[in-house]
Amino acid sequence: MTAAPRLAPEVSPAPLRVALAGNPNAGKTTLFNALTGARARTGNYPGITVDRRTGPWRLGEGAEAELLDVPGTYSLSARSPEEQVAVEAVLPADGAPPDVVVVVADATALERHLYLALQIVETGRPTVLALNMMDEARAAGIAIDREALAEAMGAEVVPIVASRGEGLEALRAAVRRQAGAPAATRPPEPVDGAVADDVAEVEAVLAEQRPDDSPGERRARALWALLSLGDDELEGVPARLREVTDAVHARAEAAGRNLDREIIAGRYARIDAWVLAAVTADGHGRAGRPGTERLDAVLTHPVAGVLVFALVMYLLFEALFAWSDPLIGLIEAGVGWAQGLAAAVLPDGPLEGLLVDGVLAGVGNVVVFVPQIALLFVFIAVLEDSGYLARVAFVIDRVMRGVGLHGKAFVPLLSGFACAIPAVMATRTIESRKDRLVTMLALPLMSCSARLPVYALVIAVVFATDERLFGVLSIGAVVLFAMYALSVVATLGAAAVLRRTVLKGPRPPLVLELPPYRMPGARNVASAVGRRVKSFLVDAGTIILAITIVLWALLSFPRSEAITAEHAELREEARVELSGEALKARLARVDALESEAQLRHSAAGRLGHFIEPALAPLGFDWRIGVGLIGSFAAREVLVSTLGIVWGIGEEADEESVPLREALREAERPDGSKLFTPLSGLALMVFFVLAAQCMSTLAVVRRESGSWKWPLLMLGYMTVLAYVGAWITYQGGQLLGFT
Amino acid sequence: MPDEPPLPTLADLPIGAEGTVVDVRCPRPVARRLMEMGVLPGTRVRVLRVAPLGDPIVLQVRRYSLSIRRREAADIVLSDVREAATEPEPGAKGATERGLSRASERPAS
Numbered sequence: 080m081t082a083a084p085r086l087a088p089e090v091s092p093a094p095l096r097v098a099l100a101g102n103p104n105a106g107k108t109t110l111f112n113a114l115t116g117a118r119a120r121t122g123n124y125p126g127i128t129v130d131r132r133t134g135p136w137r138l139g140e141g142a143e144a145e146l147l148d149v150p151g152t153y154s155l156s157a158r159s160p161e162e163q164v165a166v167e168a169v170l171p172a173d174g175a176p177p178d179v180v181v182v183v184a185d186a187t188a189l190e191r192h193l194y195l196a197l198q199i200v201e202t203g204r205p206t207v208l209a210l211n212m213m214d215e216a217r218a219a220g221i222a223i224d225r226e227a228l229a230e231a232m233g234a235e236v237v238p239i240v241a242s243r244g245e246g247l248e249a250l251r252a253a254v255r256r257q258a259g260a261p262a263a264t265r266p267p268e269p270v271d272g273a274v275a276d277d278v279a280e281v282e283a284v285l286a287e288q289r290p291d292d293s294p295g296e297r298r299a300r301a302l303w304a305l306l307s308l309g310d311d312e313l314e315g316v317p318a319r320l321r322e323v324t325d326a327v328h329a330r331a332e333a334a335g336r337n338l339d340r341e342i343i344a345g346r347y348a349r350i351d352a353w354v355l356a357a358v359t360a361d362g363h364g365r366a367g368r369p370g371t372e373r374l375d376a377v378l379t380h381p382v383a384g385v386l387v388f389a390l391v392m393y394l395l396f397e398a399l400f401a402w403s404d405p406l407i408g409l410i411e412a413g414v415g416w417a418q419g420l421a422a423a424v425l426p427d428g429p430l431e432g433l434l435v436d437g438v439l440a441g442v443g444n445v446v447v448f449v450p451q452i453a454l455l456f457v458f459i460a461v462l463e464d465s466g467y468l469a470r471v472a473f474v475i476d477r478v479m480r481g482v483g484l485h486g487k488a489f490v491p492l493l494s495g496f497a498c499a500i501p502a503v504m505a506t507r508t509i510e511s512r513k514d515r516l517v518t519m520l521a522l523p524l525m526s527c528s529a530r531l532p533v534y535a536l537v538i539a540v541v542f543a544t545d546e547r548l549f550g551v552l553s554i555g556a557v558v559l560f561a562m563y564a565l566s567v568v569a570t571l572g573a574a575a576v577l578r579r580t581v582l583k584g585p586r587p588p589l590v591l592e593l594p595p596y597r598m599p600g601a602r603n604v605a606s607a608v609g610r611r612v613k614s615f616l617v618d619a620g621t622i623i624l625a626i627t628i629v630l631w632a633l634l635s636f637p638r639s640e641a642i643t644a645e646h647a648e649l650r651e652e653a654r655v656e657l658s659g660e661a662l663k664a665r666l667a668r669v670d671a672l673e674s675e676a677q678l679r680h681s682a683a684g685r686l687g688h689f690i691e692p693a694l695a696p697l698g699f700d701w702r703i704g705v706g707l708i709g710s711f712a713a714r715e716v717l718v719s720t721l722g723i724v725w726g727i728g729e730e731a732d733e734e735s736v737p738l739r740e741a742l743r744e745a746e747r748p749d750g751s752k753l754f755t756p757l758s759g760l761a762l763m764v765f766f767v768l769a770a771q772c773m774s775t776l777a778v779v780r781r782e783s784g785s786w787k788w789p790l791l792m793l794g795y796m797t798v799l800a801y802v803g804a805w806i807t808y809q810g811g812q813l814l815g816f817t
Numbered sequence: 818m819p820d821e822p823p824l825p826t827l828a829d830l831p832i833g834a835e836g837t838v839v840d841v842r843c844p845r846p847v848a849r850r851l852m853e854m855g856v857l858p859g860t861r862v863r864v865l866r867v868a869p870l871g872d873p874i875v876l877q878v879r880r881y882s883l884s885i886r887r888r889e890a891a892d893i894v895l896s897d898v899r900e901a902a903t904e905p906e907p908g909a910k911g912a913t914e915r916g917l918s919r920a921s922e923r924p925a926s
Contacts, residue, residue, distance in 0.1 A: 154853040158846060188881040191855045306853075310846055339845065343852040344859075371882075381869040473884050477870035480886070588847045588889050589873055590854065593882040 095144040095258050096175070097136065098168050100199060101183030102192050103151035104466075104594035106211040110183055110241040111148045112602055114250075119148075121610050129164050130610065138251045142258070147177065153191075155198040155299075156306035159512050163313055170202050170299055172315070179257045181207045181250070186216035186223060186238070187368075187595070189358060193350045196232070201268045201302065203295020205257035206234040209250055213238040215595075219368065220361040228357035242600055267298035271345045277327045277338060281305060284323045305338055312512075371466075371595040378470055388474050391467070392493055398454045399497030400528065406450035414443030432635055433628070441627030444713060445620040448500045448774065452615055453608050455494055455501040459508065460607040462490075464599030468508065469591055476589055482571045483578035485509055485587055488518040492570065495525030499775045500619070503782055504611060513582045519782060520582075520792050521574040523775045524799075526566035526767060529714040533766050534559055536718050536733040540742045541759030558760070566767050569799070581791065615778065622777035630712050630773075633683040634705075634720075642680060646673040667728065675726040683708045697765065697804040698758030700747060707771065714771050757816050761808040769800035825898050827862065827876070828891035833901025835863035835877075842892040855879040856893065 099114075101107035111119070115134025122131045132148035149168040150161070157163040169180050180199050184192035189210075199206050210216075210223060229236040235253040239246030270278050281301040285292065292300065308316060308324045331338045377383050418435045425431040462468040472486030479486050487509045494502035502522050509515040538555045547553060578584075646669055653665040678684050687704035694704050702724045709720030715733075722731030722738050725745065731738040745753040770776065776789040783789070824839060838860045841848045855878050856862065865875040865882060873886040 153850075156849065156853065188879065190879040191881055194853060194855070306849060339849050340841070340852060340858070343849070344857050347855065347857055375866065375875075375882075379866055379868065379875075385869050469884070473868055473873060473875070474870075476884075476886070477868060477872045480872075585844065585846070588843070588850070589884060589886050590847070590850050590889070591873075591884040592854070593875055593884055595882075 094135070095138070095142065095178045095254070096147070097144045097254060098147045098149050098177040098180045099183065100149040100165065100169065100180060100195065101151060102153050102185070102195055104592060105151070105183045105185050105192060106241045107148070107151055107183045108606075109600055109603055110209065110211065110239070111146065112606055113241055113244050113247060115146055119606075121614065129161055130614075131164075138255050139248075140255060142255055144179075144254065152195065154195060154306075156303060157313065158307060158311040160313065161510075161512055166303060166307075169199060169204060170296065170303065176202070176204055176296070179205045179207060179254050181209055181254065183209045183211050183241070186210045186213050187219055187221060189216075189221075189223070190347075190350055190354055193353060194346060196234070197268075197346055197350055198299065198302075200232055200234055201295065202299040203267065203293050205260060206232075207250065207253045207257055208232065208234050208236045209241075209246075210236060210238045211241050213246075214240050214243075215368075222359045224357040224359075228353060231353040231356045267294045268349075270298075270302075270342070271348070273336065274338065274341045274345060277305065277331060278302065280327055281320070281323055284319055288317055288319065302342060306342060368595050374596050375470070375593070378467070379474060384470075384474060388471065391462070391471070392490075395455070395458050395490070395493065396496065398458060399451055399494060399501070403450040403454050403497075407447055410447050410450070411443065414439060414446070418443075429635075429638075432631070436635070437628040437631040438624070440631065440712075441624035444627050444774065445616065445623045448498065448615065449612055451498050452501040452504060453612055455497075455505060456608045456611045457604060459490065459505055460604040461599045463508065464597065464603055466594045466596045469593050472589075472591055473593060480589075482575040483586060484518060484574055485511070485514045485589060486591070488514065488574075491518055492522050492525060495522040495527060495570070498527050498529070499523040499525070499772065500615070500778050503775065503778045504615065506782065511587050513578075513584050514587050516783060516788060517574050517577045517582050519779055520577055520788060520795075521570050523770055523772065523779075523792065523796065524566055524570040524573055524768065526563050527714070527772075529772070530562075530766050532715040532718050532733040533710075534562055534763055536721075536739070536742075537754075537759045537763050539733070540739050540754050541756045558763070562763055562767050565764065569768055573795070573799075614781070618781040619774065619777040622780065623774050626773040626777070627712055630683075630709065633686070634678060634681055634709060636681060638677055639680045642673060642676045646670075646676070668726075671723075671726045671728040674723045674729065678705065678723050696809060697801070698755070698761045698808040699804075700753060702745070702753075703762065707765075707769075710771050711773050713774065714766060717766075717771075757808060757811040760811070761804040764807045765800045765804040767800075768796060768803045770796035824894045824896060826891045827864070827874075827893040827895060828887045830864045830895070830898065831901065832864050832866055834898060835861060836895030836898035837861055838893060839896045840894040842894060843889055847889060848892075851885070851889070851893070854883060855881075856883070862893075862895075 099107060099111055101110075111132065111134070114136045119132050119134035122133075129150050130148075134146050134148075136144040136146040138144050147168060149165050152162065152165040155166050155169070157166050169177060180202075182196040182199050184196055196206070196208050208228070210225075213223075216223065223238070225236045225238060235257055237246055237249045237253045239250060278298065278301050281304055282297050285297050285300055285304075289297070289300070304316075304320055304324045305327065307313065308321055309328060328338055378387055418439045421435050421439060422431060425434060459468065462471065468487075468490070471489060474486070475489045476486030479488055484492075488506070490508070491502045491505040494505055499522060502525070503519045506515045506519045506522075509518060538558055542554050542558065649669045649672075650666060653662055653669065657665055683705050684701075686708055687701040690704050691699075691701040694700065694707075699707075702721070705724055706717045706720045710717035718733050718738075719729045719731060721742065722735065723729050725738065725741040727735065727738045727741055742754050743752075747753050770793045776793060779789040779792055780786055825836065827836070827838075830836060838856060838858050840858060841851055841856060843851065856876075860878060863877040865877045867874050868884075871887075873884050874890060876883045876885065
């Protein structure tokens with residue numbers, strides 16, 4: 080660019096900073112999407128896996144705002160860094176607080192939603208309460224006196240229906256008014272009786288530490304400290320603040336008082352007063368929601384509910400396995416076409432290899448996950464927005480509790496049967512960080528679809544297809560079933576162990592809102608799916624691409640010129656001696672032999688030899704070792720890597736008869752067969768348990784926020800795989816099997 | 818149980834029964850979370866339904882539905898327990914009878 084655009088002479092004022100807060104299920108995301116449209120941007124908070132979404136919001140009359148989507152929360156008290164994000168958004172430890180806070184509340188369950196609104200009002204920030212779902216509230220016989228509520232709260236109150244875009248103009252006007260109002264130094268919200276002294280003591284410490292806070296901010300911060308500190312995982316809290324909070328709590332406890340209860344009850348007493356002043360509900364409002372009641376009578380019914388549950392989960396499974404398949408095939412074909420084109424255009428050599436087998440293969444390795452990620456998140460978004468996801472957790476919680484997990488861990492674990500990548504991303508629906516980590520570290524043990532080609536090949540090689548167990552059961556089917564059973568047992572066992580060791584903690588309670596059933600909005604679903612796919616491509620995709628290139632280099636270099644020259648000679652000889660089909664076949668054979676020789680010579684080939692002593696007790700030799708290295712790109716790559724090692728060519732798939740034959744014939748140096756039923760079983764057990772998938776590691780890195788967790792996962796799964804295969808092979812030999 | 822607590826807990830209630838919260842005796846993080854979500858002493862709660870496998874349960878509290886496990890429910894002490902106005906659930910009697918005698922509210926119609 081040569082000429083920089085000139086700045087407009089009248090510089091527009093900096094946009095207002097508006098925070099959008101609300102309980103989960105208040106319709107906050109719908110409102111955010113309606114206000115910012117497609118212009119929203121998604122980023123991360125460093126170190127934690129909470130999306131940071133912002134977007135420009137035109138307020139009208141020339142005013143612009145930057146709208147920040149505060150993560151959905153029931154309260155501004157926080158025990159974890161994730162929960163603290165919402166607190167920081169309205170009550171930042173450093174930097175300026177937002178100019179205006181908009182709180183979205185579900186008008187049909189106003190009391191509970193007002194608890195968060197009250198906490199926002201306590202901060203003294205200009206506040207606008209967006210009363211969402213007013214249509215449902217009216218239908219339920221709930222009438223809200225807007226002015227009375229605004230008067231009582233000291234905030235603007237605007238009725239809206241976010242899903243239909245109603246009331247947004249009034250919301251803009253209210254935000255403009257609040258932003259334009261003089262910075263009111265409103266007195267802090269009152270606290271009752273005995274608590275007042277306790278709060279004052281914490282405020283005194285805060286006054287020393289943060290002399291510039293307004294009285295409202297100080298009051299809000301003191302209440303936050305009293306409710307949050309003590310058993311939290313927060314970092315960066317001043318020691319003096321912790322001390323005074325602990326002391327105040329200890330004193331209250333000694334006097335037989337419960338400060339938490341007094342503060343929370345005091346808040347609800349104020350909310351009850353607001354509701355009394357502004358809300359009238361006729362009798363049938365109390366009865367709840369007839370539609371949701373009727374649906375729940377079926378969907379959580381002991382028989383019908385379980386059937387529907389099984390059906391929905393089956394559909395999810397079907398989507399991940401069957402519906403994604405044509406799309407994956409299309410992507411693979413497209414990448415193959417691009418590779419073919421690049422190979423045809425570029426001269427033979429390292430550059431061609433880098434582009435074809437490194438970069439293009441890497442892009443393929445990334446994009447190939449998109450169909451399953453997109454489909455899973457369409458499912459999750461629809462289930463979540465409709466309210467059924469909470470029922471899934473509710474129905475299955477009893478089962479998950481047994482291994483120390485939450486009902487919400489079920490969908491990610493089930494998705495692990497298809498692919499760990501979308502499954503790990505799906506753990507975001509789990510609120511507690513520890514629960515989420517346990518789930519994401521255990522679920523790669525679920526037998527994903529990429530392991531299937533490995534099982535298929537090994538079973539075909541080591542077991543005869545007509546072999547029967549007890550006369551009826553096909554031995555292949557029994558072995559396959561056993562591998563899946565092993566994967567489920569290993570997953571649940573790993574979760575239980577992780578929960579009792581590295582991620583120890585009190586068993587997480589289930590405190591789960593069952594929101595009313597609602598029709599999911601297409602826009603919300605599309606936006607959620609788009610965000611997840613983009614986040615995968617950008618954050619995990621780059622790691623996957625990089626590792627693919629490294630693996631390609633390991634398998635390709637160093638190259639031996641001698642081998643190249645030797646095979647060039649063989650080709651020349653063939654061209655002299657043969658012609659037509661025979662020549663073609665001979666040339667293909669020479670290509671395969673050259674690949675094999677080069678692989679043997681490569682870093683991966685040498686590494687295979689190097690690790691052979693470690694693999695021998697499992698019944699593997701260096702050639703399988705090379706396959707294991709190659710399969711780090713993706714488990715099914717084992718098949719094509721074995722194809723190269725045995726000189727069949729890399730196009731060999733698990734159905735390839737020559738590859739099966741070659742593996743059956745393969746011998747150890749002592750002349751015994753390499754692939755026996757026992758070494759085959761050991762290899763399959765290894766694949767069930769090993770973290771043979773760089774993409775999983777990359778996505779766990781992305782979702783856990785640090786390299787620590789994927790490395791832990793790689794470590795424990797590798798040990799588990801080694802021990803599992805060792806027990807299988809050595810134990811089998813002891814029992815006299817071969 | 819040899820020595821039963823003097824007051825019924827939420828875990829004792831059959832479907833449809835309701836009571837007034839007297840105390841939330843869960844560990845602090847859970848108690849705080851429950852109270853912040855509106856389950857406070859003085860709040861009226863009703864058992865709406867039970868999961869197919871018997872646990873967790875669903876409460877109606879402050880106009881919304883909240884699901885918790887029986888283990889937590891057993892730490893929520895109630896008074897003024899009142900059985901369901903209609904369709905009493907089989908297999909869920911006993912514990913609530915004491916509470917019933919204490920019930921001061923008349924069934925609303």
